Amino acid sequence: MNRALTNLVDDRQDELKHILSDLIGFSTVSPPARNTSDIQKYIANYLEKLDFHTERWDVFPNDPNLVGMKKGTDSDTYNSLIINGHIDVAEVGDESSWTVPPFSLTEKGKYLYGRGVSDMKGAVACALFATKLLHEEGIDLKGDLQLQTVIGEEVGEAGTLSCIEKGYNADFALVVDGSNREIHGQGGVITGWVTVKSKRVYHDAMRAELNETGEGASAIEKMTKVIESLRNLEKKWAETKEYPGFKKGTTTINPAVIEGGRHAAFVADECRLWITVHFYPHEDYRIVSQEVEEYLHQSLKDDLWFENNPLHFEWGGKSMIEDRGEIFPSAEIDPEHPAIKLLEESHQDIEQVKPFVGMSKTVTDAGWFSDAGIPTAIYGPGKLHEAHSVDEKIELEELIQFTKTLLTFIPAWCNTKKQ
The missing domain is CATH 3.30.70.360 (Alpha-Beta Plaits)
Structure with missing residues (x-):
């Protein structure tokens, strides 16, 4: 673990909050969906400043996927990594039942509030911040790093499947949906x-x-x-x-x-x-x-x-909105897979305890990677009971810890030789 690198997260946590505030400010509620072009443009601009090559394409009109790719210095020999997260959020319902504005980040005590802070713009903000710190500190990656921000997960729209259909692949895919920082597979x-x-x-x-x-x-x-x-x-x-x-x-x-x-x-x-x-x-x-x-x-x-x-x-179907059907494939995880073991070690380095490795009570896009033969796991900040809730919240410390784990795991995995 690079202690100087992870200490930057504490020192610059206001930057993390600023990124999350920007993401929360985009009302990407699904349904009705068809509202993610602006947030994807924001993320693309962010990644391009960090020397990522980006590709966007419409899965549905005004609902594009985004993939940012940073090629490693020895891609053929070293492990590649996908970090995947969805940027749509659950509907808000009656805003009068909220005590905070849903689309404006609010900080109260140790918590951050807003629609999507837990499910799952908080995790996306952490991933973006981690890539920025890696770039600014000149941390070389020998394997490829790929960030996917996808649409439609809340309504069974197969944004992640669309990435797979376009040929995006890696040696491991980390789906950073909310798991309370436990390592999950899923039914x-x-x-x-x-x-x-x-x-x-x-x-x-x-x-x-x-x-x-x-x-x-x-x-x-x-x-x-x-x-x-x-x-x-x-x-x-x-x-x-x-x-x-x-x-x-x-x-x-x-x-x-x-x-x-x-x-x-x-x-x-x-x-x-x-x-x-x-x-x-x-x-x-x-x-x-x-x-x-x-x-x-x-x-x-x-x-x-x-x-x-x-x-x-x-x-099945590719959209609960368009064709009233959905598929979330299952995802078994192999606790002995090198990426899972390394993720466990990275978590333990930061949090001083071993993470729980088990099964999610819900479903995420991780199943699409498993279905495509890409080893995968769900690991992200946020508790399930906060997802879709009124006054959705997350502890700032949870985001800080998760970002530190990413900063430990990403270079460790991408600088390990393929098996």
Whole structure:
């Protein structure tokens, strides 16, 4: 650890607060989203002054991703690093319930207040400040350092996936979302639409005849069978699936939204159910969604109506706003991976205690790196109960400690030879 370097964080903490104040001043609430061009321009200008090469592209109109790249002096031989964070924030709700202005940084005692200080502009500010100190102090990095500030994480918009699709890669990806400075992997989430649809449409006056003949049925009533089957599958998973660090029964299937029918003069010919499925870190969202489909087909096979009117499935999506769907892949972490061990050591050097290594209670963009075969971990400042809260806050000391850990970890990892 470079003690002189980390001491600069204490000496210049007002600069860290200034960066965070600037970031909080951009109202990047999502939804409605489509409002991040200005903050990304600010970050790009900041990084370019530190000799980063930057690229911006619109994932959605007025919602660009930004990647800043600083090439190492021996990129082929030494480890590369991605630091990833999202710059959208959760909606504020009724501003009258706040005691501080949501988009103006407020300092009270040991806390900083404002929308995003914990989730997760505080971490982004720390990463920016750390890169500035490394640059100004002439700390050479032999491996590449890449900063990604992405859009849409709050509403399941795959900003990080867009970075991966454009070919951005590294030997390790550190997602600095709020983990209370614990090192986390995560389970995953996928949403899906299950549709019951009749091939024929009937007038409401036909219901008595249909009840007698069994020729037709209400799609809404048929959906009740689907919901019952999903509940049975959820119970089965609770009994048969498990993963260290999670309570049994964490693999859930939530029937979140139901839509169906035309109006009272029709027998309902269509019903759609929006479900949210949570799964364990070692599971793949593609396999999990296939499990759901196969179980429903098997459990409903004795109902001839479903044979003639098969279920339809739509899984995932790249935006809860645009296509009403999302995917957060799971992320297993290897506690013995060299980057994880080095991150543990860096944390301990600064905080004098070992960090907890385990699993997040929520989901982040880390799963996209894991899904792409890039070793990853979640490690950032901020407590989960502060995320999305009224009067969102974070301790200044937490940001200071996190910045010091970054200043220890980044040069250690990027100056270690690839294995």
